[in-house]
Amino acid sequence: MSSGVNIVGYCEPVSCRGGDTVELKLSSAVPGPITMDIVRMICGDAGNPATGFVEEEVSAPGFPVTVEGRPQPLNPGSWAGIGPSPLLGDLSSFAITCSVRPSVRPDAPQQIIGFGDLTVAWSRDGFVLGSDATGPLEHGRWYDLRVEVDLAAGSSSLTASAHPTRSPGVDSASRGGSTRGTVTQVGDTMEVGRGFDGRVSMLRLNSAETSFSWDASIDPAGDVWTDTGPNGLHGRFHQLPARAVRGPEWDGSSQTPATAPGSHYDAVHFHTSDMYDAGWETTASLEVPTDLPSGIYSFRSRADHGVDRTPFFVAAPAERRHDVAYLVPVATYLAYANQRIHITNAEFFAGGAAPPPNHQWLVENPEVGYSMYEYHPDGSGVMFSSWRRPVMNMKPAADTWGFTPDSNIVGWLHHTGVDFDVVTDEQVHAEGGDALAGYRVLVTGSHPEYWSTDMLDALEAWQRDGGRLMYMGGNGFYWRVAFSDSWPGAMEVRRAEDGTRAWIAEVGEYHHAFGGGYGGLWRRQGRAPNQICGVGFAAQGFGKGSAYVRTHDEPDRTDWIFEGVEGDRFGDHGVGGGAAGQEIDRFEPSLGSPRHAVVVASATEHSRDMLRTKEELHLTVADASAMSAVRADMVFYEIDGGGAVWSTSSIAWFGALATDGYDNDVARITENVLRRFMEPTPFVPPTAVRGLDRKRPPTLE
DSSP, X not given: OOOOOOEEEEEEOSEEETXXXXXXXXXESSOEEEEEEEEEEEEOOTTOTTTOSEEXXXXXXXXXXXXXXXXXOOOOOOEEEEOOOHHHHTOSEEEEEEEEEEOOOOSSOEEEEEETTEEEEEETTEEEETTEEOOOOOSSXXXXXXXXXXXXXXXXXXXXXXXXOSOHHHHHHOOEEEEEEEOSOOOSOEEESTTOOEEEEEEEEEESSOEEEEETTSOTTSSEEEEOXXXXXXXXXESOOBOSOOOTTOOSSOSOTXXXXXXXXXXXXXXXXXXXXXXXOOOEEEEOOTTSOSEEEEEEEEETTEEEEEEEEEEOXXXXXXXXXXXXXXXXXXXXXXXXXXXXXXXXXXXXXXXXXXXXXXXXXXXXXXXXXXXXXXSOBOOEEESXXXXXXXXXXXXXXSHHHHHHHHHHHHHHTOOEEEEEHHHHHHHGGGGTTTOSEEEEOSOOOEEEHHHHHHHHHHHHTTOEEEEOSSSOSOEEEEOOTTSTTEEEEOOOSSSXXXXXXXXXXXXXXXXXXXXXXXXXXXXXXXXXXXXXXXXXXXXXXEOEEEOOOSHHHHGGGGTTOOSSEEOOOSGGGSSEEEEEEEOOGGGTOOTTOEEEEEEOOOXXXXXXXXXXXXXXXXXXXXXXXXXXXXXXXXXXXXXEEEEOOBXXXXXXXXXXXXXXXXXXXXXXXXXXXXXXXXXOOOSSOOOTTOOOOOOOO
């Protein structure tokens, strides 16, 4: 089955402002002319019952333009290059030592070191020198290699010794081997890890004349492999291999690369599937007009053989901002970039529907790289994701998760007639509080799950300064992520001991290479989402959605939310049959929910597949779906400085906004909050916390 997708592209950068230049990198499977223009997305969901798919053509200098499309290649696989340097080319006899942990048993030999006609590889028959192998050895364990070369004699030898472990049994089963080969020239450049799945540590080269010692524990956020020897012949990493990972000397005495002896984390994990930068040539570029309204735009590429829309986000300048901003969760889009859930989890799709075309393209082109919800072919979790490649699910009408669903919130904002800007969380990371300055109201997407320290700090400061937050989703502010200036466009996650996660980082590898911070859940670092939005992730399930029921707690503070809404039950419509669903959040003071907050409504009538998150199950694994903690709590509270928070606590809220042409209870409630939050009249927290005796059933079983 062919996807039929013939045109794909990506932008650099994804987030921009007027005056910036955005470059489109485009590949066309069919050579020929492509007409390109700029469009603004109003709603990118073809299934939206009120609007359908809506975009507007935009007048921009130089567009429309016709370009000549052609194929551009995808070349995955991380590696390191050293040289060119005469210091390598002048060698006559030398020894290379390193430790290697292969992570697969490959069908074909995988090169570990390439140095002229000296080739050290890993195969099913063990380590290979030239064409001769040591004999079969285990993958998944460390071996100490010594390669000796005498160019005058044209000879080489390799000895592989199994590095000692903490298991006498393991050490008795595998010891190593040796082999010999021929070498006539080495050249002035050495490549390490190119085409290899596994780890390399403590790489050294010694000769009678000089020595080199490459230390991967130095600056793991960077792209340099530092030579600590007398020559300073540093290597350069390509396609973002994993750093801050355990080497053969790691003994468990330290879990933190920053404080451990360097030898413990002197390792690099190469993957043949790593894809940081496709490196495509620029097809077209746009100098963003300074008067272009803030919004979500796309390069639209059209030809007889296909259509592609490649989005980018234009934020407003500081001097021309509206009161309201839509906070685009691009970090979350990046985490899910190219996720294959349509393919690997068919139960998400009723009737076993075929994958959408963009997802079928991923099957045909695995070299585009993976999302952070998948594994590399060697079984290790994907820690990094990058914008510098096609991202097939961050396109209008491309997915049922993330960008396309969030466009329903954008469509609703347009429907209200309220002037608003967009700002991305990526810009908040880079610019801090300056990215949010001047905005009275922030409206989130349906699933702002991934947040860096700088993002969270800026949002907290904005709230303390009187900001009003409309948290329009579920499972927000959940995972800690990190970025590095050395790898622009890339993001890192380490899935540590807890959380609802697709994989878990290896022992001792819970700290980010980017910045060194402890990864995993913000909840485990004293910054649970409850502190920002009053609620935190409670349960997940993808069956039928649920309605909310009002509590009537403290009506004098919250009745305005329900103006024009009849009855106590609302949201029994939309995607999946209800506004509370998919992933839901709960009010919980023990995790930092403000005690003066009002739970204005709750949704509790969930299907049996709505199960509590695993971090909630502290003392039991009882039937989680029956527990009182499985609920979505709509919460409101005021903050000193005139600010406030309103949280829907459900990803599925977006899917109920457009019912009956936006003439429904969910849209009305949401607009009531938006209009009141836009008013300059400050919110004032109550002088006394009322209702503390009205306790809910225990939720931390």
